[in-house]
Amino acid sequence: MSAPYVSIKRLVDNSLAAMLAAVEVYNKPQMTYRDEVTVMLIVNAWELALKATLRQKNHSIFYPKQRGERYRSIAIDDALGRIGARNLWPAGVDGPAMTANIKALTEYRDRAIHLYNAQGLGAVIYPFLQQNVLNYRDFMLAKFKKDLADSMTWQLLPLGATAPADAVQFMKVDKNATMVAEVEEFIKELRTLMDDAQAAGSDMARVATVYDIHMQSVKKMTSADLVVAVSPTADGQVAVRKTDPNQTHPHSATELLEKVNKKHLGRKLTTYDLQAIWWKESLRDDTKYAWKHSNGASHVWSGDAVTYLASVADARYDEVRADYGAHLKTRQNR
Numbered sequence: 001m002s003a004p005y006v007s008i009k010r011l012v013d014n015s016l017a018a019m020l021a022a023v024e025v026y027n028k029p030q031m032t033y034r035d036e037v038t039v040m041l042i043v044n045a046w047e048l049a050l051k052a053t054l055r056q057k058n059h060s061i062f063y064p065k066q067r068g069e070r071y072r073s074i075a076i077d078d079a080l081g082r083i084g085a086r087n088l089w090p091a092g093v094d095g096p097a098m099t100a101n102i103k104a105l106t107e108y109r110d111r112a113i114h115l116y117n118a119q120g121l122g123a124v125i126y127p128f129l130q131q132n133v134l135n136y137r138d139f140m141l142a143k144f145k146k147d148l149a150d151s152m153t154w155q156l157l158p159l160g161a162t163a164p165a166d167a168v169q170f171m172k173v174d175k176n177a178t179m180v181a182e183v184e185e186f187i188k189e190l191r192t193l194m195d196d197a198q199a200a201g202s203d204m205a206r207v208a209t210v211y212d213i214h215m216q217s218v219k220k221m222t223s224a225d226l227v228v229a230v231s232p233t234a235d236g237q238v239a240v241r242k243t244d245p246n247q248t249h250p251h252s253a254t255e256l257l258e259k260v261n262k263k264h265l266g267r268k269l270t271t272y273d274l275q276a277i278w279w280k281e282s283l284r285d286d287t288k289y290a291w292k293h294s295n296g297a298s299h300v301w302s303g304d305a306v307t308y309l310a311s312v313a314d315a316r317y318d319e320v321r322a323d324y325g326a327h328l329k330t331r332q333n334r
Contacts, residue, residue, distance in 0.1 A: 003062045003071050008055045012144050015048035019136055020151055026129070035125060036112040042132055043076060043109050046102050049136070050079035053088050053143055076106055090142035097206035098135050100197035104128045104208070107189050124187065127208035135206060199250045201259050201306030249291040251301040256309070263310035266317075273317045274309065276324035 022041035026034060051061040051073065059082065062071045074082070080099050082088075089095030108125050137148040197207050251259065253274070261269055277283065284290045289305035292298070 003060065003065070006051070006055060006061065006073075008052050011048045011052035011055065012140075012146060015045045015052065016140070016146060016148065016151065018042070018045035018048065019133070019148060023133065036109075038129065039105050039109050039112065039125070042129070042136075043102070043106050045136065046132075047076040047079060049140060049143075050076065050083055054079065054082055054086075056143070057086065057088060059086065076102070090139060093135075093138060093142065094203040094206050096200055097197055097202035097204065098139070100193045100202065101128055101132050101135060101207045104190055104193050105132060107186065107193070111186050124190065128190075131206065131208050195248065198248065198303030201263055201303050201310065203307060204304065249300040249302045249305075251303075251306065253298065253301070256301040256305060259306045260309045263306065264312075265310075266314035269309075269317065272324075273321060276320040277309065277312065277317065279324055279327065280320040 018041050022038045022045065025031065025041065026038040028034065031037075054061050061073050061079070063074060063078075065071050080102060084095055084099060089098065105125070105128055108128075133148075140146045140148060194204070194207060198204055253271070257269065257271060257274055260274070278290075283305070284292070284299050289302055289308065290299040291302070292300070
């Protein structure tokens with residue numbers, strides 16, 4: 001018995017319908033369980049879109065059939081894995097970053113039944129939701145020539161008119177110890193996803209970004225912005241916690257060069273190229289890119305450093321090499 005036929009058009013149409021429903025639900029003035037329903041619809045929209053992409057390339061969207069059972073279509077995690085393994089993300093789009101964003105929402109969906117009483121978690125998931133809608137629009141436009149904006153008033157896409165003032169919020173949660181642990185575990189999982197994406201040099205603006213009502217990017221987020229932890233005391237409030245530079249800046253200079261060269265579209269860069277631009281643009285002094293322990297001998301580098309250095313054009317590297325060479329020569333002659 002062969003696998004059932006699934007129409008690509010139907011998958012695409014249903015995916016768009018699910019995303020439009022998600023935006024409509026989120027923008028309702030009053031609705032209980034709003035975050036959870038929105039996330040469930042968005043995850044469903046992506047699952048259908050990813051399956052349509054696989055079908056478009058004649059790849060199966062079913063697991064191998066087991067004797068005596070029906071065919072089962074693949075879950076979203078497996079769909080994401082197959083899309084990545086087959087390089088089916090649109091050109092110019094950071095697939096790993098989009099994957100991290102979607103997985104943050106699937107994590108929330110899977111935990112929704114345990115988290116729904118944790119008031120304020122919407123402040124944490126909000127930047128992921130906002131960016132997800134924009135990622136989805138870009139994906140559908142590139143893959144299927146379907147523009148989400150054609151089906152709705154684009155101004156509604158920010159998913160609500162008011163964004164949380166900051167990703168770090170004091171959020172009331174249930175004093176129940178199990179609830180506190182569940183929230184803390186969820187936030188830890190989000191930070192792990194963001195740390196992994198940043199360490200891989202992903203475009204963090206594709207993972208989580210806060211936009212204003214006019215869709216102007218206010219701030220792309222990294223795990224350093226998600227510095228929240230749940231305290232079982234003080235009414236179970238979420239408290240600020242310092243981040244670990246070993247997670248946010250995991251790359252040695254050697255590792256940095258290797259990762260930059262994997263992403264850089266121009267010539268193969270050398271250690272001298274990086275040293276030159278570090279000096280010229282004072283990157284060692286910018287904690288967004290570099291960090292050095294007070295007792296350390298050398299700097300370590302972040303995923304943002306990978307992304308930035310990979311984006312620099314060869315002409316710029318040639319320019320800073322010349323300036324750096326002149327600088328070194330001047331120092332030697334002193």
